[in-house]
Amino acid sequence: MPTTSVRPGPVHLVYLRKHDTLEQIAASFGISTATAWRYVNHTIEQLAIHAPSLTEALTSHHADGYLLLDGTVAESDRVAAAGHYCGKVHREGMNLQVITAEDGKLLWISPALPAGTHAVTAARKHAIVNTCAQQDLEVLADKGYVVPTAL
Known part of the structure; x- marks a missing residue:
């Protein structure tokens, strides 16, 4: 897998705040749509771990x-x-x-x-x-x- 200098932080913030599509986010950060999807899903999983029942x-x-x-x-x-x-x-x-x-x-x-x-x-x-x-x-x-x- 190619490495990228983009960390998940800004990608998921843009996704959660602006509601851009994954394709738009990938183009903005110069990453693949699959990488943007992985970053966003990782963040959502981490948030779900801390959510109360x-x-x-x-x-x-x-x-x-x-x-x-x-x-x-x-x-x-x-x-x-x-x-x-x-x-x-x-x-x-x-x-x-x-x-x-x-x-x-x-x-x-x-x-x-x-x-x-x-x-x-x-x-x-x-x-x-x-x-x-x-x-x-x-x-x-x-x-x-x-x-x-x-x-």
Whole structure:
């Protein structure tokens, strides 16, 4: 593998801050797209190691009020990856579940699921409702998290 004077630091900062594509970053730093991808993925893996679990994030919160749960689709540059197209927002991406305190303080962001994953399904896969119930925390969410009951 050829050596390069570019260290991962600036590459991942540009990726995380500016949202440039890997191709744009590679051209800017004079490295291959594969090298840019390796630098970015290494940084993301290191950040994930230090991220709190859902339980850790919720227990670090003072349970004075309520929590807010919502999902979002983070756009990605994947091309027609299975399950990553979201008809609701008409784009490719990843489904992220976000929990904040009532004052808006970010407490937790879920691992990514394909964008086509429904909100209530994502909440189940991440055990959000059960974990909040075990912690006796009140959670507010939109109607996308309501499970219809049979009459």
